[in-house]
Every structure is written in C-alpha cells, then in structure tokens.
Amino acid sequence: MTSTNEDTDTVRAALRGLGHGDPSVRLRAALAVGTSPDEGSVGTLVERCAVEPEFSVRELLTWALTRHPAALTVPALLDEVRSERARARSQALHTLSKIGDRRAWPVITPALLADADEEVARCAWRAAVVLVPEGAEHGLAVSLAAQLGRGGHETRLSLSRALVALGEVMLPVLDAAATDPDPRVRAHALATERLWRDPDAGSGFAVEEAKRTVALGGGGREGR
Numbered sequence: 171m172t173s174t175n176e177d178t179d180t181v182r183a184a185l186r187g188l189g190h191g192d193p194s195v196r197l198r199a200a201l202a203v204g205t206s207p208d209e210g211s212v213g214t215l216v217e218r219c220a221v222e223p224e225f226s227v228r229e230l231l232t233w234a235l236t237r238h239p240a241a242l243t244v245p246a247l248l249d250e251v252r253s254e255r256a257r258a259r260s261q262a263l264h265t266l267s268k269i270g271d272r273r274a275w276p277v278i279t280p281a282l283l284a285d286a287d288e289e290v291a292r293c294a295w296r297a298a299v300v301l302v303p304e305g306a307e308h309g310l311a312v313s314l315a316a317q318l319g320r321g322g323h324e325t326r327l328s329l330s331r332a333l334v335a336l337g338e339v340m341l342p343v344l345d346a347a348a349t350d351p352d353p354r355v356r357a358h359a360l361a362t363e364r365l366w367r368d369p370d371a372g373s374g375f376a377v378e379e380a381k382r383t384v385a386l387g388g389g390g391r392e393g394r
C-alpha cells in the first residue's frame with residue numbers, strides 16, 4: 171500500500187471516529203483530521219460541529235476547520251449559519267470568527283445579531299467585531315447597542331466586550347443608550363463604558379454599580 175493510500179485510510183478512520191460514543195475518541199479523531207488536512211474532510215467536520223455535545227470536542231473541530239483552506243470552509247459554514255439548528259448556527263459563527271475571512275461579513279445581519287437563541291447571538295456578536303469591514307463599525311455599534319439590557323450576566327458581558335472591541339466609534343452610541351427610557355439599557359450602557367475605561371474592572375461589579383446609579387436617578391454618563 172502506498173503512503174498516499176495509507177494517509178487516506180488514516181483520514182477515513184479519523185472521520186469515522188468523529189461519530190464515536192466516547193468523547194475522548196472524538197477528541198483524538200478531530201486532532202487527527204486537523205493534523206492531516208484533507209479537503210474531503212470539510213463537510214464531515216462542519217456536520218459534526220452542528221451536533222457535537224462536548225465543548226472541548228467542538229473547539230478541536232473548529233481548530234481542524236481552520237487548518238483547511240478558507241475557500242473550502244467559509245461557504246460550508248455560511249450555509250450552517252442559515253440552519254434552523256441553534257448549535258449549527260452558533261458553532262459556524264464561532265468558527266468563522268476564528269478563520270477571520272471578511273468575505274463572510276454579509277451573513278452578519280441585524281436579525282442574526284438579535285437571534286432569539288442567546289448562544290447564537292453571543293457568537294454572532296463576537297464574529298461581527300472580527301469580520302466587520304473598515305467603515306462599517308458605526309453601523310455595527312448601533313446594531314449591537316440595540317441588544318443592550320438583554321439576558322443575564324454572561325450575555326451582557328459578551329455584548330459589552332463586543333462593543334468595547336469596536337473602539338471609540340461605539341462611544342456616541344453608548345451616550346445615546348445611557349439616556350434610554352429602559353433602566354436595563356441604561357445600566358448596561360454605563361457598565362459597558364466602565365469596562366471600556368477599565369478593562370480589568372470586574373464586570374459583575376460594573377453592572378451592579380450601574381444599576382445603583384440608575385436607581386439613584388443618574389441616567390447619563392459620567393464626565394471623563
């Protein structure tokens with residue numbers, strides 16, 4: 171048997187291992203596929219991302235996809251972003267953020283940024299700040315700010331980090347949000363500004379501090 175045939179057999183065995191019942195076997199299989207990239211593996215990797223229950227295995231599947239040419243992976247991942255399955259959407263977005271190919275930007279729609287599934291929305295926010303083309307940052311900041319006040323601690327923190335990653339372009343948007351009639355939006359905007367000024371500050375403390383500020387009647391931003 172030639173070395174080429176041996177390599178092909180190894181890849182095929184690894185791909186079969188992605189569906190094994192033992193997560194440690196799936197982990198080793200994903201590592202093997204990523205170590206020996208093969209264009210025939212992309213479809214199986216993408217399909218497995220949509221159903222893989224273990225976080226560590228999903229992370230290795232994403233890594234394996236990044237080892238393949240973007241010309242092959244990005245179109246397949248864009249199809250997954252449009253899937254009805256939340257996990258398929260979230261993992262595809264996560265992988266697109268790791269690949270960083272801005273040709274994927276058009277899939278980041280306002281509807282996706284407002285996805286009803288919070289994990290999908292968080293992945294969309296993270297992907298958006300990586301993929302946003304130059305000159306579109308302000309529009310993205312407006313779309314992200316429309317989600318201020320949403321969800322629990324992890325969701326709020328994820329959104330705040332996405333806004334902070336956009337840089338100063340998001341500050342006028344926070345100005346407007348800090349006077350929003352909804353106290354949850356005002357609190358989240360204030361917490362995000364604090365995170366911007368001091369990235370090392372405890373985000374949970376910042377949120378609670380902002381809530382107290384609103385409770386005391388302070389709606390606007392503090393002077394800098």
